[in-house]
Amino acid sequence: MDEHLEKENKAIKGTVLIMDDDEDVCLLVDYALRYAGFNVESAPDGPAAIDLYRNRLEMGQPYIAVILDLNIPGKIGGKEVIGSLHELNPEIIAFVSSGYPDDPCMVNFKDYGFSGAIPKPIMYEDILDSFMHVIEKRGTEL
Numbered sequence: 001m002d003e004h005l006e007k008e009n010k011a012i013k014g015t016v017l018i019m020d021d022d023e024d025v026c027l028l029v030d031y032a033l034r035y036a037g038f039n040v041e042s043a044p045d046g047p048a049a050i051d052l053y054r055n056r057l058e059m060g061q062p063y064i065a066v067i068l069d070l071n072i073p074g075k076i077g078g079k080e081v082i083g084s085l086h087e088l089n090p091e092i093i094a095f096v097s098s099g100y101p102d103d104p105c106m107v108n109f110k111d112y113g114f115s116g117a118i119p120k121p122i123m124y125e126d127i128l129d130s131f132m133h134v135i136e137k138r139g140t141e142l
Contacts, residue, residue: 014064015039015056016131019049019081020097021072025122029067032127038064046076050084057088065135067118070098070105079105082113093138095130097122 016038018029030040041063043049049068056062066085068078078096085092094113098106099120109117116134118127 012039013037015041017041017043017049017052017063017066019043019046019066019078020069021045028122028124029127032124033131036128036132045072046081049081053085054088062089065093065095067095067097070096070103079112086113093134
């Protein structure tokens with residue numbers, strides 16, 4: 001974490017998992033959420049995200065939320081991963097992210113088990129607004 005972020009946010013509010021195959025998206029989300037006081041871990045695909053999530057639960061250090069890319073070419077994406085994560089934690093806070101805003105999963109995200117949707121291209125302010133709104137609405141202690 002860079003020094004500016006450390007000074008800005010002394011108290012860590014939790015850790016967020018992002019699953020995305022685009023490194024630039026991961027970096028932007030990482031920066032935005034770290035600035036808001038969260039730790040961030042990333043996974044390049046569904047199996048890695050499920051393993052990380054399971055391991056954190058077993059250690060007693062669950063993620064405060066996850067952000068899942070809807071489509072990962074050649075691998076399982078967010079729509080498939082969310083089912084496995086719900087089996088591990090029915091109270092999961094999960095966001096779907098996609099460059100296809102008209103996809104039914106983005107439009108009707110609650111029907112697919114998500115708490116919110118974050119359209120791509122991801123804008124710094126949009127991720128913070130969407131993320132913080134859902135976190136606060138769910139009454140998660142920060």
